[in-house]
Amino acid sequence: xxxxxxxxxxxxKSGAVQVVIGYAAGSATDRFRPHFARSADExxxxxxxxxxxxxxxxxxxxxxxxxxxKAAVVGGPTTLRTLLQYAVENQVSDGSAVAxxxxxxxxxxxxxxxxxxxxxxQRPHGLSEEDRAELEQHAGRSREDRWAxxxxxxxxxxxCYACRAAxxxxxxxxxxxxxxxxxxxxxxxxxxxxxxxxVVRAMHLAGRCVNCGSCAxxxxxxxxxxxLNQVLAQEAMTQFGAEAGYSVRKEYALxxxxxxxxxxxxx
Amino acid sequence: MSESSILQRASLGAWLEAMGRAGRRxxxxxxxxxxxxxGTPSAPEQIATGFVQTPGSAKSVVFPPxxxxxxFRTNGEDVHVExxxxxxxxxxxxxxxxxxxxxxxxxKAVFTWDSPDAWVESRMANLTVISVSCTQCDEYCFCxxxxxxxxxxxxxxxxxxxLDDRRWLVEVLTxxxxxxAGLAPQLFAPANxxxxxxxxxxxxxxxxxxxxxxxxxxxxxxxHPEVWKEQSLRCLGCGACAFVxxxxxxxxxxxxxxxxxxxxxxxxxSCGFRLFTLHASGHNPRHVQSERWRQRVMxxxxxxxxxxxxxxxxxxxxxxxxxxxxMNLGEHVRRLSEMSV
Amino acid sequence: MAEYEPKIIAFVCNWCTYAGADLTGTSRxxxxxxxxxxxxxxxxxxxxxxxxxxxxxxxxxxxxxxxxPGDCHYTAGNFHARRRWMLFRRLLDFVGVDMRRVTFxxxxxxxxxxxxxxxxxxxxxVRKLGPYEEFPQRLxxxxxxxxxxx
Numbered sequence: 001x002x003x004x005x006x007x008x009x010x011x012x013k014s015g016a017v018q019v020v021i022g023y024a025a026g027s028a029t030d031r032f033r034p035h036f037a038r039s040a041d042e043x044x045x046x047x048x049x050x051x052x053x054x055x056x057x058x059x060x061x062x063x064x065x066x067x068x069x070k071a072a073v074v075g076g077p078t079t080l081r082t083l084l085q086y087a088v089e090n091q092v093s094d095g096s097a098v099a100x101x102x103x104x105x106x107x108x109x110x111x112x113x114x115x116x117x118x119x120x121x122q123r124p125h126g127l128s129e130e131d132r133a134e135l136e137q138h139a140g141r142s143r144e145d146r147w148a149x150x151x152x153x154x155x156x157x158x159x160c161y162a163c164r165a166a167x168x169x170x171x172x173x174x175x176x177x178x179x180x181x182x183x184x185x186x187x188x189x190x191x192x193x194x195x196x197x198x199v200v201r202a203m204h205l206a207g208r209c210v211n212c213g214s215c216a217x218x219x220x221x222x223x224x225x226x227x228l229n230q231v232l233a234q235e236a237m238t239q240f241g242a243e244a245g246y247s248v249r250k251e252y253a254l255x256x257x258x259x260x261x262x263x264x265x266x267x
Numbered sequence: 268m269s270e271s272s273i274l275q276r277a278s279l280g281a282w283l284e285a286m287g288r289a290g291r292r293x294x295x296x297x298x299x300x301x302x303x304x305x306g307t308p309s310a311p312e313q314i315a316t317g318f319v320q321t322p323g324s325a326k327s328v329v330f331p332p333x334x335x336x337x338x339f340r341t342n343g344e345d346v347h348v349e350x351x352x353x354x355x356x357x358x359x360x361x362x363x364x365x366x367x368x369x370x371x372x373x374x375k376a377v378f379t380w381d382s383p384d385a386w387v388e389s390r391m392a393n394l395t396v397i398s399v400s401c402t403q404c405d406e407y408c409f410c411x412x413x414x415x416x417x418x419x420x421x422x423x424x425x426x427x428x429x430l431d432d433r434r435w436l437v438e439v440l441t442x443x444x445x446x447x448a449g450l451a452p453q454l455f456a457p458a459n460x461x462x463x464x465x466x467x468x469x470x471x472x473x474x475x476x477x478x479x480x481x482x483x484x485x486x487x488x489x490x491h492p493e494v495w496k497e498q499s500l501r502c503l504g505c506g507a508c509a510f511v512x513x514x515x516x517x518x519x520x521x522x523x524x525x526x527x528x529x530x531x532x533x534x535x536x537s538c539g540f541r542l543f544t545l546h547a548s549g550h551n552p553r554h555v556q557s558e559r560w561r562q563r564v565m566x567x568x569x570x571x572x573x574x575x576x577x578x579x580x581x582x583x584x585x586x587x588x589x590x591x592x593x594m595n596l597g598e599h600v601r602r603l604s605e606m607s608v
Numbered sequence: 609m610a611e612y613e614p615k616i617i618a619f620v621c622n623w624c625t626y627a628g629a630d631l632t633g634t635s636r637x638x639x640x641x642x643x644x645x646x647x648x649x650x651x652x653x654x655x656x657x658x659x660x661x662x663x664x665x666x667x668x669x670x671x672x673x674x675x676x677p678g679d680c681h682y683t684a685g686n687f688h689a690r691r692r693w694m695l696f697r698r699l700l701d702f703v704g705v706d707m708r709r710v711t712f713x714x715x716x717x718x719x720x721x722x723x724x725x726x727x728x729x730x731x732x733x734v735r736k737l738g739p740y741e742e743f744p745q746r747l748x749x750x751x752x753x754x755x756x757x758x
Contacts, residue, residue, distance in 0.1 A: 026593040028406050033593035034501040054591065064500060064555065139702060147704025147742065154703075158323075158332060158510045160537070165505035166591045178542050184657050187521045187534045188333035191744030192664045196657065199699060203656055206695045218591030220322060220507045222302065228699060235698040240691065254695070257687035259677060265697055266690070266712045267726070338748075523748030525665060530748040 001047060003107045004074065007100060008043040011072055011109075017098055018069030021059050023052040034059065038068065048074065048102055055212035057082035058168035060097055072098035072109075077123055078212035080116050081245025082168045085210055087113050088248055091171065113248045120246055126237065127211065127230060135230050151191065154198050156221045159189040163201060163225055166218035169208050176200060202228035207236045207253030210245040270439045271458035274427065278454040279311040285451040286359050291395070294328060295361040296321050305360075314362050319405045320583055324513035325367045326374060328360055329390040332510075334533040336520070341527045355390040359447060361397045366410045366581040368398040368422035370513035376575040377516045395443045399435075400428040404470040407584030409597035413478040415581055417469040428465050436465055475597050476604040478568060478578045484604060485569040492557060494606065498599050499560035501592045506537030508586035508594070514567070514579050517543070538562045568600060614734040616643040616669045616727070617662040619654045621686075624675035624716045631720030639724035640731035643671065650674065652685025656696045659710060664746040669709045669734035671726065676714040686714075708733060709740060 008020040024035030024045045032052045036059075037043040057079050059065045073079060080099050086092040099110040101119055110116045127135065138146070161177070164170040177185045177197065185200060186193035201215075202225070209229040216226035236242040239262060242253030274282070286293055296315045297306045303315045305325055315321075338349045375391055378384040401408075401417035410416055420426050424444030427435040437455060439448050448455060488494055509515040519536035522529050536543060539560070544553045553559050567579030580596070587595040620626045626647045632639060648654055651674030662670050672693070680686045693712055701707050711730050715723045745751030 027587060027595045027598065031593055036500055058503070059501075064496065064557070143701075143704050143706065145704070146702065147706075150703040151742070151744070158535070160506035160510040161540070162503070162505035162507040162589075162591050165503035183521075183523070184661075186523055186747060187519065188523070188532050188747060189534070190333065190747050192746045195703075195744060196660050196664070199660060199703070200657060202699055203696060206699075214591075218503075218505070218507070220511055220589035222322075228702070231702045232695050232699055235695055239694050254688070254691055257684065257691050259687065261687065261690055262694070263677070263690055265693070266714060335747075523746065525746065525749040528748065528750070530752065532747065 001105075003105070004048055004100065004102065005043050005046050007107050007109060008037055008046055008072070009040045011098065012038065012040065012043060016070070017072040019065065020046065020072045020074065020100070021056045021065070022046040022074035022100070023048060023054075023056075036065070036068070046074070053213065053217060054166065055079050055082055055168050055210075055214040057086070058166065058214070060086065061091055061168070061171050070096065070098070072100050074100045074102060076102060077120060078210050078245075080110070080120055081210035082212065083116055083245075084113060084120070084248050085169060085208060085245040088244075088250060088252065089169075089208075094248075117247055125243060125246065127234065131211075131230060132234075135227060135234065138227060139231065151195070153223050154194045155191055157189055157194040157198065157223060158221060159187075159194065159197060160220060162218040162220060163215035166214040167205070168212070168214070169205055169210070170201070176204070198225060198228060201225070202232055205229055206232040207240075207242050208244050209233050270445075271462040272437045272439070272448075272455040273430070273458050273461065274435045274437045274455055276433055276435060278451075279314075282451045282454055283308070283311055283361070286447065289450050290357060291447075292356050292358045293361055294325075294358060296363070316362070316399070319401070319403055319408070320364060320366075320585060320588070322585065322589065323511055324370065324583070324585060325360055325363050326370060326513045326515075328358060329371070329387050329394060330374060330378075330516060330518075332535050334386055336531040336533055338530045339528065353385045353389050355386075355393040357393045357395075358390070359395045359397060363396065363398045364401055364583065365398050365417060365419040365421070365423065365426065366408075366415050366583040367513050368396045368426075369410075369415045369419060369581045370583070371396065371422045373514040373571070373575075373577045373579055373581065374516055376571070376577045377514075380575055395424045395447045396422060397425040397427065397444075397447065398423040400426060400465070400468070401470045401472075402429055402468055404472045405584070407587045407595070407597065408470075408472050408582060409475050409584060410582035411472045412475045412597065412600075413578045413580050413582040417472055418465055428468055430461060430464070430468065436461055438462075472582075475601040478572070478580075481568050481600060481604045482572040482578075484606075485565055488603060488606060489561070489565065494603070495561040495564075496555075496557040498602070499557045499594075502539070502556050502560055502594055503592055504539050504541060504556050504559065505591065506535075506539055507589045507591065508563070508596070509537035509539060510535055511585040511589045513581060513583055513585070538566065564596075564600065564603065612735065612738060614642050614668040614731055614737075614739075615666060616671060616730055616734060617667040618643050618645045618671035618673065618727070619658055619662075620645055620647055620671075620715075621651045621654075621674035621681075622647055622649050623681035624679060624714075625673040625723065627717035628715040628719045628723045631717065632723045633720075635720045637720060637724045639727045642731045643727050650680065650682050650685035651689035652680075652682065654689060656692065659696075661746070663705075663709075663740060663743045664751070665749045666745065666751040668737070668740045669711070669730055671711045671713065671730055673713040673715045673723075673726070676716055679716060705743070706737065706740065708737060 011017045020037040023032040026033040101108045236253045298315045303321045340347045378387040424441045426438045517536045571579035
């Protein structure tokens with residue numbers, strides 16, 4: 001914790017960054033909240049612990065935060081992957097943000113995309129064993145069971161769009177749900193509208209999602225919508241070898257193709 | 268019109284059955300997998316009791332996430348319109364917290380202030396609220412700051428307070444409450460002075476601010492954008508707070524149309540959304556999140572008290588529990604109340 | 609009671625499958641009349657949401673078809689579409705949508721007979737499956753249940 005605070009203070013003092021986006025203590029002992037440290041005093045409130053899971057890279061694109069100047073963002077591997085995916089999508093330029101990678105109480109300052117790439121290259125890729133097992137357990141059920149589960153879960157969606165807001169890669173100025181000529185996704189939180197919204201959200205993140213889990217963590221209804229992203233990420237990896245957020249040179253899986261892409265499903 | 272009596276918890280089944288026989292639909296917090304939701308319990312044991320607060324509010328009983336207002340079918344110039352019936356089903360809402368009961372007063376004020384909303388009004392007229400006092404609270408609760416309390420009777424037709432594991436103290440508060448208790452009068456025994464022990468049994472909810480004072484102070488903060496910006500810096504602009512809120516009542520009217528037919532829906536909306544105030548011209552009078560946050564606070568704690576005579580918040584703390592970035596409403600309003608400008 | 613007739617929506621590209629279906633007609637090949645064809649410029653334009661919308665508005669089955677790989681009028685639209693369908697199919701399957709009701713195919717402008725076979729086989733398959741009742745219907749759409757009287 002002290003290491004992080006000292007690092008933040010030195011970055012702020014030297015003028016290398018104007019704000020450090022990290023976590024501070026929240027309303028309850030097990031809760032943390034995003035914290036914007038712009039001074040040494042504010043940096044003293046930075047904390048890091050097990051519950052600090054929200055992907056803070058989401059703030060890098062917010063106009064209010066951009067207006068503060070250059071930012072350093074605190075986080076783990078998925079936050080770093082977000083940064084590289086932002087680079088792929090031309091949202092953040094090299095050197096315009098610093099990443100403070102936290103691991104086992106140590107903090108590493110990564111100032112360029114190349115440094116982030118190198119850092120990530122040394123760490124495990126893809127889903128954790130636990131996540132993979134969970135995904136397989138869901139996928140392994142009968143179609144009827146899967147439909148019963150998902151239609152039941154998605155029916156509980158209240159369409160607050162917390163998933164969209166918390167997702168660093170859902171950054172469209174105008175979301176498809178906000179277009180009403182035509183209204184592709186019905187506004188009402190009925191069964192069809194909810195299915196459509198959740199499928200659209202997952203599909204628009206297919207090949208881009210970095211599996212940070214912020215969507216599901218944000219869901220006030222506790223719907224495991226992150227599984228929808230995970231299954232697509234896994235499929236993109238299996239079919240196209242595409243993994244988002246490990247390289248700034250990697251192209252978006254759905255904007256490229258290979259003539260010999262598999263097509264076993266086509267008759 | 269408070270009348271006290273004692274009800275054995277074991278008698279709840281008999282009371283609910285009597286309600287069913289009288290044609291009342293019963294809704295209560297029920298345990299469903301790992302969460303508590305409002306539903307129709309098939310047995311009294313299904314009714315959840317150990318929770319501090321349900322994640323979702325009970326407002327959907329009178330103001331559902333979407334309401335079908337009418338259906339239409341067009342044939343050239345001809346428009347055929349079909350309207351749903353407004354008559355609501357007699358409903359008993361059992362086991363809500365006193366803050367939820369109080370929220371119906373705010374909803375009523377909003378939906379009846381000039382042109383009464385027929386749907387909401389009809390559902391309210393047919394609704395009996397049987398609430399249960401709180402014996403526990405958490406760090407998000409602040410009912411005592413907004414005129415409520417863990418044993419407040421406001422908005423309830425009957426308030427039950429757990430005396431021990433076996434018995435409830437029953438306070439019948441309104442005519443509707445009397446009718447509900449009257450469905451099985453044999454279940455209620457005289458209270459014999461036990462009503463006096465109610466206060467001791469309640470949760471201790473600290474007072475964080477005085478809503479009345481806040482209402483007076485807020486207008487002077489309106490033109491201090493830095494205050495609102497600082498508070499809302501981490502706000503992501505989703506609608507979780509508004510959609511779990513028991514008093515948020517903003518809606519959006521939408522036509523869902525497929526070719527020559529369609530339906531007109533009234534859907535929940537949230538002032539936190541960018542789209543909420545976006546004009547057709549592209550201009551947005553609340554173009555940054557801090558202004559939307561200011562609106563949320565001002566509407567609940569200044570405009571509604573001023574115009575409708577009710578506070579637009581009952582201190583249930585749901586918004587703060589649901590917020591992905593821990594925007595704690597009670598804490599923010601307390602901070603505002605401490606600011607002198 | 610009349611026999612159940614499946615409703616099939618086909619999203620096809622303008623240059624190959626639509627022309628192929630035209631050829632089926634001019635070749636006087638009879639095929640099941642259960643299909644409603646929606647013509648789009650290219651399979652690359654066939655947004656996955658169209659497939660959901662078809663089911664949400666009462667379709668029992670959907671066909672998506674365009675030019676064979678390498679034959680795209682716009683060079684690569686079908687290659688992009690193929691990747692998108694790959695992921696989309698996986699997602700729909702994961703949430704339990706009945707994938708036997710979604711058929712992807714390549715039908716060229718010369719394959720009038722293949723179009724007829726494709727439609728016939730999809731209609732036969734969906735006929736066996738019956739109406740897709742479990743799929744939620746779009747409010748305001750033709751599949752919406754009659755107005756509820758509270």
